[in-house]
Amino acid sequence: MSSESNKPPATDHRPLTTVTIAGLKLKNPVMVASGTFGYGEEYSPYIDLNRLGAIVTKGLSIKPKMGNPTPRIIETPSGMLNAIGLQNVGIDAFVKDKLPFVRQFDVPVIANFFGNTLEEYGEAARKLSDCDGVHALEVNISCPNVKEGGIVFGIDPKAAASVISLVRKSTKLPVIAKLSPNVTDITVMARAVEDAGADAVSLINTLTGMAIDVRTRRPRLANITGGLSGPAIRPVAVRMVWQVANAVKLPIIGIGGIMTADDALEFIIAGATAVQVGTANFVNPTATMEIIDGLEKYLIDNHIADIKELVRSLNIQASH
Amino acid sequence: MSSESNKPPATDHRPLTTVTIAGLKLKNPVMVASGTFGYGEEYSPYIDLNRLGAIVTKGLSIKPKMGNPTPRIIETPSGMLNAIGLQNVGIDAFVKDKLPFVRQFDVPVIANFFGNTLEEYGEAARKLSDCDGVHALEVNISCPNVKEGGIVFGIDPKAAASVISLVRKSTKLPVIAKLSPNVTDITVMARAVEDAGADAVSLINTLTGMAIDVRTRRPRLANITGGLSGPAIRPVAVRMVWQVANAVKLPIIGIGGIMTADDALEFIIAGATAVQVGTANFVNPTATMEIIDGLEKYLIDNHIADIKELVRSLNIQASH
Amino acid sequence: MYQVKSRVIKNEEVAEGYFRLSLECPEVAEKAGPGQFVMLRVGNSYDPLLRRPFSIHRINKWSGIEILYKVIGKGTGMMAHIKAGEGASVIGSLGNGFSFTEELGEALVVGGGIGAAPLLALAEKLTGKGIGEERKVIVFLGGKSKEDILCVEEFKEIGAEVQIATDDGSLGHKGFVTELLERYLGQPQGTAPTRIFSCGPHLMSKRVAEIAKKYNTPCQVSLEAHMACGVGACLGCVIKVKGSGVRGQF
Amino acid sequence: MYQVKSRVIKNEEVAEGYFRLSLECPEVAEKAGPGQFVMLRVGNSYDPLLRRPFSIHRINKWSGIEILYKVIGKGTGMMAHIKAGEGASVIGSLGNGFSFTEELGEALVVGGGIGAAPLLALAEKLTGKGIGEERKVIVFLGGKSKEDILCVEEFKEIGAEVQIATDDGSLGHKGFVTELLERYLGQPQGTAPTRIFSCGPHLMSKRVAEIAKKYNTPCQVSLEAHMACGVGACLGCVIKVKGSGVRGQF
Numbered sequence A, B: 001m002s003s004e005s006n007k008p009p010a011t012d013h014r015p016l017t018t019v020t021i022a023g024l025k026l027k028n029p030v031m032v033a034s035g036t037f038g039y040g041e042e043y044s045p046y047i048d049l050n051r052l053g054a055i056v057t058k059g060l061s062i063k064p065k066m067g068n069p070t071p072r073i074i075e076t077p078s079g080m081l082n083a084i085g086l087q088n089v090g091i092d093a094f095v096k097d098k099l100p101f102v103r104q105f106d107v108p109v110i111a112n113f114f115g116n117t118l119e120e121y122g123e124a125a126r127k128l129s130d131c132d133g134v135h136a137l138e139v140n141i142s143c144p145n146v147k148e149g150g151i152v153f154g155i156d157p158k159a160a161a162s163v164i165s166l167v168r169k170s171t172k173l174p175v176i177a178k179l180s181p182n183v184t185d186i187t188v189m190a191r192a193v194e195d196a197g198a199d200a201v202s203l204i205n206t207l208t209g210m211a212i213d214v215r216t217r218r219p220r221l222a223n224i225t226g227g228l229s230g231p232a233i234r235p236v237a238v239r240m241v242w243q244v245a246n247a248v249k250l251p252i253i254g255i256g257g258i259m260t261a262d263d264a265l266e267f268i269i270a271g272a273t274a275v276q277v278g279t280a281n282f283v284n285p286t287a288t289m290e291i292i293d294g295l296e297k298y299l300i301d302n303h304i305a306d307i308k309e310l311v312r313s314l315n316i317q318a319s320h
Numbered sequence C, D: 001m002y003q004v005k006s007r008v009i010k011n012e013e014v015a016e017g018y019f020r021l022s023l024e025c026p027e028v029a030e031k032a033g034p035g036q037f038v039m040l041r042v043g044n045s046y047d048p049l050l051r052r053p054f055s056i057h058r059i060n061k062w063s064g065i066e067i068l069y070k071v072i073g074k075g076t077g078m079m080a081h082i083k084a085g086e087g088a089s090v091i092g093s094l095g096n097g098f099s100f101t102e103e104l105g106e107a108l109v110v111g112g113g114i115g116a117a118p119l120l121a122l123a124e125k126l127t128g129k130g131i132g133e134e135r136k137v138i139v140f141l142g143g144k145s146k147e148d149i150l151c152v153e154e155f156k157e158i159g160a161e162v163q164i165a166t167d168d169g170s171l172g173h174k175g176f177v178t179e180l181l182e183r184y185l186g187q188p189q190g191t192a193p194t195r196i197f198s199c200g201p202h203l204m205s206k207r208v209a210e211i212a213k214k215y216n217t218p219c220q221v222s223l224e225a226h227m228a229c230g231v232g233a234c235l236g237c238v239i240k241v242k243g244s245g246v247r248g249q250f
């Protein structure tokens, strides 16, 4: 009774769900994660793209990339391993063939990209900044499937900082650094990219994993190792978001195994200003819509007028 | 037809399943993991302890430890988070009250232990070596739930090496270093403990994770963070075992999400000489027995005379 | 204690959202006592991963046990799909269960919602009587609404008196079941040794304990502990362990 | 393409380990063609996590579709537990499916084991005939044993001729189904445009392709690709994508 009456009265208006990440205003904090939503068109028959907070593209590179041999995807308990190998059409074809489709919609487009060398990161950033319809850049320094040295950027704070500084200099767009979870201390990486000029961090990318076919005694992925995603990794992702929230001031985009609104709320309460939904798109193409609705319902049910009040609201006082 | 006739004839005898880890001979490579099997008595109504490769005890310390407040355990997709906080009866009570029970069985006992300081590791190693019925020591340098500084040992190669050197000097028993997966490069840790005199490495301990109750906006574990175990982490564990197998010569004990014989085989093929079964004990107390039977069946079905032939047998040649 | 692959005899919805599962497991049944529980697992999915604890609802000594469960999440949702003839893995029986002596003359049994589950096995033992002695068993059942009042017929059949309370007044007294208990204890009492047994949600148990303090030792079973192993091996639940059995919050 | 929460009409075991699932999903049915597939999900467990692809077995234009599936692992094991009235999530219809023109005079339809599933919808369309034209449909079914020969009656009912081969000779010709196809093609042929359609295990498909090379264009559906999304979004399966539909290995 008494706790009920302490609550503020239910708001008359719909709660505010808009958030701003690095100057980019989003209708709501729910984006789709890179590599899990194609270039935007693939899921357009199933959901209204206008309702998304933002669309993050498949990881792009200067040159088109064929990716790895198959099998590229296998299922694991409550997760999946992928070793797509960053297959993509290349930035030029993206701008020419893919961007016009998503530009039709009222949704910010965040271009996820990577380079095989430091210089390529700069060049890609410049190219993407020049085209019409890209609203922010997400720098993938963390893909575990590139063998050309890309991995180094994601796990070494100095290398990560050098990539982000260069990208920062090469674009006027907001720069989001996407962090790898395959590190001892994610806060060191977050601080490094913060100092190097990133406007936001997104985390986590996939955990490196592996599975073996015991009949053939061969790896189940042609690439041997791959990236683990899905609900299995969510506890690790939430922990890292919480750690980073306690270490840097940058806005955080939380990613990893988000399937439902409650999952998204875990990340937001832990410290994320926005979230990305990845593997869930495959399982349930309407997951993002359900999450957006679920967040709004949570705000109403809990008498919260603005979703920003939830960000970093974790209460760690012992309860007894 | 032709591939069939290329196979060696089925062995007349039962295949060999014995393995040797750091001089310790095991009937078979299947142990129970620390903290998931109590002190041995708890599961004795359900399985024949004599059939186990070895029993690893709950993590022991010089002084008894109360552990963390509850909730200490929560379920996550295909996994669980625990923050027991290394509750244990202490080495003296273990020797007096617990060891006599397991000593009745024909099974090697591996004492898992930890210290809050470097000195405590040495003292604990000495104490455990003096008592009758402990056959090897597993040094937990990696528990994420000890806040007194214990975590440092597990993620810093120099600190890990200093612990292992000291333990090495303090005992004549085989020394197994148990590694944390919460590091950028597990091979660096494995090499550090190899150089410091470890006889074997066991991996992985739990991944640090976290979960939030979105109704109360509190952590679901009283300790805030906990260790993720179970099938969810298996792909990460298999990957790390494979990496370590390519980096050190030490025998490896593979741990992480093993539920079935096929899971155990993944680790063995990746490079583990033996395995430990943890969370699976809770789900299926007879898991170890089924795994032991399943390994033997696999050897027979695949015409393999000795399980040692399987260790590090992963074929990474492209198949097409 | 055993781990058995038991066969499902029957799995039927006895009320909206409540199922009764009959399991063939003579070994477990033989040793089982009221207030004890089993750890159950159906299917082979790893989500949910852990076994689920369920009180023993009824014991059929030579054949098996029954479980009464409420569907609330993934685990119980999967249980609701199990068909007769299929397998379920049972670990049990665990916990020390309810205890009373032959001399007990009057038993006041208080159940809230699904908390009625273990009380049927208890009532069956209580009404089984002592050595030639007469024993009075009153069962107080509470719940949100009439759908949450379980096993009334079963309790009556074995000779227990049943008193009912619902929050919405759709059946019996409108109010808390503990009010019925208090009213009863407020009346002039006989001299027979009396004991209260209860199982239900946390708040109900607390109130029972308060009431019982004045009159007798309460004996409670909590259905709200989170358990990973159920046998004392994981140290996840901070419970007193006796032998290798988990004591629950008695 | 739609994602729909469809209602299960029926889910019955039609042969040991083989089930037929009828789903109410008029939107999907309306656009569906033979050789297309749907991505299915039942329950809310995350293990298995991904949807499972199933060929459209039969199309009931105004109401829904049928799936014929073999229980082999966790996903299909869970499907076998779904009851009429419950929900299943369907994404479809996906893939380009089988194609043929009105002129087609003779269709040789080859199915191995569960590969028969998509062939019934195909045969129904094939026997539906062209504009006033007569069309011959011969269905060649192969399997390990007679239990693996599916839908013989259904194929016959719609007017197809059925030829059977089993590895163990328990039904029809003892040997491979491709031997029946070869034997048939070895006989003197008419002049009607002929086409081979096939669906089955990898080795069978390979052999069909070899045989077909001499005679015609084969058209194959593989049931062995691992798919995460089924719609071209994950790039997990290296398949040609047309529009947003996945082409499968046709």
Ligand SMILES: Cc1cc2nc3c(=O)[nH]c(=O)nc-3n(C[C@H](O)[C@H](O)[C@H](O)COP(=O)(O)OP(=O)(O)OC[C@H]3O[C@@H](n4cnc5c(N)ncnc54)[C@H](O)[C@@H]3O)c2cc1C
Binding pocket: C037, C048, C051, C052, C053, C054, C055, C056, C067, C068, C069, C070, C071, C072, C073, C074, C075, C076, C077, C114, C117, C118, C222, C223, C224, C225, C226, C227, C248
């Ligand atoms: C000793 C004991 C005896 C019990 N006896 C019965 C009984 O006879 N009949 C009955 O219907 N229920 C009983 N329960 C409660 C039952 O175990 C839970 O309802 C069940 O585990 C929920 O599983 P789920 O997967 O359907 O729900 P979940 O999806 O796991 O969770 C739904 C809700 O149930 C809670 N829950 C989850 N796991 C547990 C757990 N291990 N223990 C308690 N709560 C949990 C969660 O916190 C959540 O609020 C008993 C519990 C205990 C500890």
Ligand SMILES: Cc1cc2nc3c(=O)[nH]c(=O)nc-3n(C[C@H](O)[C@H](O)[C@H](O)COP(=O)(O)OP(=O)(O)OC[C@H]3O[C@@H](n4cnc5c(N)ncnc54)[C@H](O)[C@@H]3O)c2cc1C
Binding pocket: D037, D048, D051, D052, D053, D054, D055, D056, D067, D068, D069, D070, D071, D072, D073, D074, D075, D076, D077, D114, D117, D118, D222, D223, D224, D225, D226, D227, D248
């Ligand atoms: C386009 C297409 C159409 C299909 N149509 C049918 C059909 O009509 N009827 C039918 O019974 N089956 C069909 N299949 C196969 C069916 O998808 C698999 O049998 C099913 O996914 C197995 O799921 P499971 O969880 O029971 O098995 P799992 O436990 O996942 O695995 C058991 C075995 O099945 C294989 N498998 C797992 N997932 C897939 C997958 N996504 N695709 C293919 N194989 C897999 C595994 O490698 C393993 O060998 C089709 C597959 C494809 C690609």
Ligand SMILES: Cc1cc2nc3c(=O)[nH]c(=O)nc-3n(C[C@H](O)[C@H](O)[C@H](O)COP(=O)(O)O)c2cc1C
Binding pocket: A033, A034, A035, A036, A058, A059, A060, A082, A084, A086, A112, A140, A143, A178, A204, A205, A206, A228, A229, A230, A231, A233, A255, A256, A257, A258, A276, A277, A278, A279, A280, D234
């Ligand atoms: C099939 C697949 C492809 C991916 N491709 C990319 C990519 O190109 N660039 C990138 O930064 N992340 C990529 N990711 C990682 C996701 O964006 C996301 O960080 C990760 O999957 C964790 O989120 P989830 O658990 O919600 O999927 C990919 C993930 C998957 C499953």
Ligand SMILES: Cc1cc2nc3c(=O)[nH]c(=O)nc-3n(C[C@H](O)[C@H](O)[C@H](O)COP(=O)(O)O)c2cc1C
Binding pocket: B033, B034, B035, B036, B058, B059, B060, B082, B084, B086, B112, B140, B143, B178, B204, B205, B206, B228, B229, B230, B231, B233, B255, B256, B257, B258, B276, B277, B278, B279, B280, C234
């Ligand atoms: C409840 C619980 C308690 C544990 N306690 C210890 C411990 O005391 N010492 C230790 O080295 N590891 C401990 N572990 C880690 C396990 O030994 C094992 O490394 C880990 O759980 C991964 O294996 P699994 O996935 O098979 O459980 C514990 C794990 C669990 C689940």
Ligand code: FES
Binding pocket: C226, C227, C228, C229, C230, C231, C232, C233, C234, C235, C236, C237, C238, C239, C246
């Ligand atoms: S549930 Fe494991 S000790 Fe209580």
Ligand code: FES
Binding pocket: D226, D227, D228, D229, D230, D231, D232, D233, D234, D235, D236, D237, D238, D239, D246
């Ligand atoms: S299954 Fe995702 S692209 Fe084919």
